[in-house]
Amino acid sequence: MDSTQFGEALSNSLSSSSILILAALGLAITFGVMRVINMAHGDMMMLGAYTAYVVTDRRMLPRALNHLLGLIGIDADIDLNIFVAIPASFLVVGFVGYLLEVCLIQFLYDRPLDTLLATWGVGLIMQQSINLTFGANLVPMHLPEMLQGTPEILQGTAFAIPSLRLFIVGVTLFCLFGVYWWFFQTMSGLKIRAVVQNREMAAALGVSTRQVDSITFAFASGLAGVAGCILAHLYNTKYNMGGDYVVDAFTVVILGGMGQLAGAAGGGAAIGTGNSFIEKLLSVFTKMDSPAAMAKFFILVLVVGFLLVRPSGLFATKERSYD
């Protein structure tokens, strides 16, 4: 593997790790706080991708805004890009998640199988409504100039990582740090941790578990939206993309240890990096047709092997029992 190939594998691993971490972080939060397995999480990512489309495509929101401004006599040429699309996806998909929790999931706590089926059904509904409204496929969104190409100082080195991928890593680190800060440094995070550890007792001490549940679910959905928004800037995306990603995200969550935040980060980085490098090695050394599928298979075997040795995953909680 020469240095160009190493650089390619490295930059792939950074972006795919980032997406996996963001997707798995949301799942880990909903599982950790509510013990809910959200099958619509991948479809939340899809919604994030389509939000990116609506926000950044010149024929959609920018045109509507320009038209509106034209009506009041301002000749504007607004062009929205990824910097607006990421917060927009977070808010839009977070709001959808909030509605989903308030209208449906709150009635299904303590019924894990029903939640599984209901969220799966909601996912299908989202897919078809998006398919009918906006079409089945999206081409990658356009990028602002500053995110095109590779930073000059990295050009020609083994670390020739495109600016976009560096930006994605930055967004992911920002989200990770934000979640950490929220959970461990704020009073509302303290409520969440109390609910995770002992829901009944937290309620008996005056913590509104309804509020904690709906806000964390909305936030986790918002993170999926960010992951989807990023995907929409990297690859072609489609209305039924969720299925692929939800499986990957679950693999990360299980590898990391169910409901563990650090696990989502560690597991996402491990799987994302492993996947990209194995894929590159396979394509360089074996010239096989579908190195991506083969790499995925290898990763799955490794994860299963690891879980046989350590069933609780990378980060298992160690705590002394009460008595």
Next chain:
Amino acid sequence: MLAIENLSVSYGETKILRNVSMEIRAGQVVCLLGRNGVGKTTLLKSIMGLLRPQAGRIQLDGSDITFASPDVRARHGIGYVPQGREIFPQLTVLENLQIGLLNVDSDHQPILDEVFGYFPALQSLLSRKGGFLSGGQQQQLAIARALVMRPMFLILDEPTEGIQPNVITLIGEVLENLKKRGNLAILLVEQYLDFATQLADICYVMEKGAIVLHGAMGELDPTVIKPYLAF
């Protein structure tokens, strides 16, 4: 203060509480006695809103709270010290207390100082994780955590269970002190009769989910109560 009328509670198909009625006035200490498994914890959880009754009513300070959620009841002034203490194991002692303080608007420090006055041992453990405390320390924390909420009605579920004698004495003194202040109502579940008789004004005895005896502590003959406690 608290009035329970004909409360019936089930776990699934099994009926645990049958037509339980009880009244607790401000400043009173009421104790509830009964053998293992008669439904004492079930009654306290129903008062706290952690279980839904099939029938009956619960009123607190004149308002009906039968279907209010636990957090609403807590903010309404019920403090709960559960059986088994239920300390948040991964939160520090201070964080456990802060959960109790979340709904308190006034300055927190004097409130904390007051509970440290009751339980001085806690003050040196503030940064220790709750799960690493001994049983007696956890029990003190559980009571302190309920007290910082400034409840008007305090529920304690077997606070002496599995606790060494000197901590039992300390808890007894704290409850005695709280009683002297006169505005707090206390419902105490106990199997340790001597501890209960020292504190309580009124005593209820439960058997198979129903109240079988009740009256002023001084008027109830211990030899009548004892058969309901023996195993």
